Amino acid sequence: MKGVVLNGCKAVIYDCDGVMFDSFEANFVFYSKVVERFGMPPLDRSDTETMRLLHTYSSRDVLATLFNGDPRGEAALSFAATIDYRELVPFMRIEEGLRETLAALHGKFDLAVCTNRSNSMEMLLEDFGLAGYFGFVMTAAKVSNPKPHPEPLLKILEHYGIGPDQAVFVGDSELDRRSAASAGVPFIAYKSDLASFARIERHEELLKIIGDGR
Secondary structure (H helix, E strand, C coil): CCCCCCCCCCEEEECCECCCEECHHHHHHHHHHHHHHCCCCCCCCCCHHHHHHHHHCCHHHHHHHHCCCCCCHHHHHHHHHHCCHHHCHHHCEECCCHHHHHHHHECCEEEEEECCCCCCHHHHHHHCCCHHHCCEEECHHHCCCCCCCCHHHHHHHHHHCCCHHHEEEEECCHHHHHHHHHHCCCEEEECCCCCCCEEECCHHHHHHHCCCCC
16 A cells, blocks of 8 residues: 555564465365365355355364364364375465565564464475564464454564554454454555555565564
8 A cells, every 4th residue: 555654563474374375275175175084065166155264264163164063073173183284285376575575574573474274384384485584473273262363463462572553464354354453453454455554465565564674
């Protein structure tokens, strides 16, 4: 968003899916493996609400919805935990300009990830050569209440010893927006028309919004 500048920013927090990576296909394949294992009907790509669910919520919440009323819900969650996410990496694509933007931010801002992924985030950062940029990685497995609850973002702020007005959260979903609003962190919408402090279509645009850092 042109003309919008945030002063005093010390940390940039990124959502993963839909922001750092185009991971729609990977998520679709992951949950398709689970429903197939339990003999459920194939996931319907035309069901926009289900596709949004797969892409934004934690695996526990997704499976609780898909297996609502089904006594096999916990078994499905256990099976999902056995899937080797490295099999799904070929279905993921890093967002254009992310790597260059992280390189420009590194050393000037504290960088963190705030995702509803549970166990695959660190592996993804390593596989895509991004681990060295991030000082803190917050996943759904590390909190009692994942997004849209503010707990994940508040833990990141606590880790860095900063206030909510000293960070920004780059996300693309309503869960991200709600989490940011509850935590008091300025929200930057990536490729989204969600209500936000600013909106960006390319990662590089962030550099003009948050200033020069420390």
